[in-house]
Amino acid sequence: xxxxxxxxxxxxxxxxxxxxxxxxxxxxxxxxxxxxxxxxxxxxxxxxxxxxxxxxxxxxxxxxxxxxxxxxxxxxxxxxxxxxxxxxxxxxxxxxxxxxxxxxxxxxxxxxxxxxxxxxxxxxxxxxxxxxxxxxxxxxxxxxxxxxxxxxxxxxxxxxxxxxxxxxxxxxxxxxxxxxxxxxxxxxxxxxxxxxxxxxxxxxxxxxxxxxxxxxxxxxxxxxxxxxxxxxxxxxxxxxxxxxxxxxxxxxxxxxxxxxxxxxxxxxxxxxxxxxxxxxxxxxxxxxxxxxxxxxxxxxxxxxxxxxxxxxx
Numbered sequence: 001x002x003x004x005x006x007x008x009x010x011x012x013x014x015x016x017x018x019x020x021x022x023x024x025x026x027x028x029x030x031x032x033x034x035x036x037x038x039x040x041x042x043x044x045x046x047x048x049x050x051x052x053x054x055x056x057x058x059x060x061x062x063x064x065x066x067x068x069x070x071x072x073x074x075x076x077x078x079x080x081x082x083x084x085x086x087x088x089x090x091x092x093x094x095x096x097x098x099x100x101x102x103x104x105x106x107x108x109x110x111x112x113x114x115x116x117x118x119x120x121x122x123x124x125x126x127x128x129x130x131x132x133x134x135x136x137x138x139x140x141x142x143x144x145x146x147x148x149x150x151x152x153x154x155x156x157x158x159x160x161x162x163x164x165x166x167x168x169x170x171x172x173x174x175x176x177x178x179x180x181x182x183x184x185x186x187x188x189x190x191x192x193x194x195x196x197x198x199x200x201x202x203x204x205x206x207x208x209x210x211x212x213x214x215x216x217x218x219x220x221x222x223x224x225x226x227x228x229x230x231x232x233x234x235x236x237x238x239x240x241x242x243x244x245x246x247x248x249x250x251x252x253x254x255x256x257x258x259x260x261x262x263x264x265x266x267x268x269x270x271x272x273x274x275x276x277x278x279x280x281x282x283x284x285x286x287x288x289x290x291x292x293x294x295x296x297x298x299x300x301x302x303x304x305x306x307x308x309x310x311x312x313x
Contacts, residue, residue, distance in 0.1 A: 002029075005036040008135045013108070017110075019131045020124070023124035023127040034130065037130050037134045038130060040134035041130060041134055043133070044138055045139045045160070046133075046160070047064075047140070047142070047158060047162065048158030049061055049143045050144040051163055055166050056190040056225055064235065065077065065107055069106055075107055075137060075141065076132035076135075076137040076140045077141045078142045080113075080125060112124065112125060112128065125142060160186065162186050162238070164190050165187065166191045168196040186234075186238070190223050191225075192222035192223060204220055278299075278306070
């Protein structure tokens with residue numbers, strides 16, 4: 001077993017942080033370590049929190065942390081930061097709302113930069129979630145950077161995806177256009193003390209009827225984070241959905257599809273890593289006026305002919 005995984009089994013928090021760093025840096029040792037991590041998973045609850053900037057996602061996560069800890073469960077938060085990891089970014093902005101938990105041994109908060117990757121998630125986010133699971137956290141929350149078409153990647157990692165909306169923000173129509181409605185497992189109307197909650201809830205129900213396979217299974221939870229209201233109902237909805245995934249045939253089929261997507265994604269990454277290395281070590285020239293379709297086909301064919309390995313010269 002990888003030495004970092006062994007140390008995590010001994011509740012070494014430094015080993016946890018180091019393991020996540022290895023995945024972020026795409027270390028050559030990554031896949032071997034992650035295979036051992038996978039074998040140590042303990043079926044933590046994976047929760048994705050997504051929504052537009054200003055919807056109150058971080059405040060909601062902060063309240064959820066407190067609720068989970070009061071239930072005597074441990075929790076890790078992977079907060080995806082859209083900026084450089086060296087600029088502070090959300091770590092010094094939204095994440096400051098979670099600072100009351102920093103000294104709690106039952107809470108782990110990690111801010112990860114997207115480094116330009118699409119999907120609203122850092123490339124290493126899925127691996128980081130699994131590492132936190134293997135470490136022994138009961139709940140792992142993934143907070144994404146915002147709503148958009150690229151946010152659909154959250155469905156590849158979270159068991160339960162909660163879409164956070166606010167009254168009178170106009171978010172819901174934008175969300176509908178982006179296709180987020182199709183991947184949300186539950187909806188959270190945050191700042192529910194504001195005017196327009198009833199209208200938003202009615203519109204949500206209408207849109208859900210148009211898009212969801214089974215609208216009855218998509219709860220709409222109202223929360224007011226400033227007053228700590230609705231967090232218990234949100235947590236119950238998350239637990240109910242987790243039970244559905246692990247105790248029903250439909251849930252098992254969904255997890256199987258997620259697993260297939262991940263395998264295909266890993267294969268694509270490995271192929272691209274080798275093809276890129278081949279291009280960098282060969283004499284292939286890519287000019288500004290090159291036909292990209294013909295060139296891509298030619299490069300890939302040559303790479304396969306030479307055994308699918310980088311050209312050692």
